Amino acid sequence: MVAATYLTIWVALALFVLGESGRSFFTRRARAVSAAGFVLALVHTLLAFDVFHHWSHADAVRDTAQQTQEVFGLAVGAGVYVNYLFFAVWLLDLVFWRRATSASALRWVVRAFYLVIIFNGAVVFAAGWRRALGAALIGGLMLAWIPGQSFARRVAQ
Numbered sequence: 225m226v227a228a229t230y231l232t233i234w235v236a237l238a239l240f241v242l243g244e245s246g247r248s249f250f251t252r253r254a255r256a257v258s259a260a261g262f263v264l265a266l267v268h269t270l271l272a273f274d275v276f277h278h279w280s281h282a283d284a285v286r287d288t289a290q291q292t293q294e295v296f297g298l299a300v301g302a303g304v305y306v307n308y309l310f311f312a313v314w315l316l317d318l319v320f321w322r323r324a325t326s327a328s329a330l331r332w333v334v335r336a337f338y339l340v341i342i343f344n345g346a347v348v349f350a351a352g353w354r355r356a357l358g359a360a361l362i363g364g365l366m367l368a369w370i371p372g373q374s375f376a377r378r379v380a381q
Contacts, residue, residue: 229271234354236264237346237361240314240338245368255321262314269307295349310341335369 243258277283285301293299317334342365346358 225271225275229268229275230354232264232268232271233345234357236261236268237342237358239264240342241361241364241368244365247368251321255318258314259318262311262318265311265314269311291349306341310337313337339365 239257239261243254243261246254246257273279273281273284277287281304284304287301288303289299289301292301292303313334339362343358343362346361347355350358
């Protein structure tokens with residue numbers, strides 16, 4: 225179950241990046257890919273609550289505070305709530321997929337939020353090979369967000 229907990233979030237993040245990379249030219253497919261990532265991220269959270277926190281929200285907050293203490297020297301458990309906000313923003317993004325253009329200020333605010341959350345989860349709080357994988361995901365996300373050219377063309381160059 226521990227392996228499934230980690231696997232689900234990494235696949236979810238990869239699907240998120242793929243969804244973002246296809247946003248401009250495969251709208252329906254990209255939205256479906258991103259939605260699949262959203263569902264897997266929810267599965268990851270449910271597995272984490274079962275496997276690591278034994279369905280105790282207080283334990284999740286306490287464990288998050290301990291991890292934050294180890295990384296930043298400050299015991300703050302608010303990361304659990306930030307994850308809930310991440311899910312809310314991702315869900316709203318899926319619901320209003322076609323309404324926000326890639327050039328709008330709101331789209332870039334949402335992207336900045338995604339970047340901070342994913343960078344912290346996949347790079348800052350990751351260790352070993354997972355940190356390298358997280359950096360690769362961040363690189364893919366940055367490529368996906370370069371305006372004016374399709375993701376496929378950028379990768380091919």
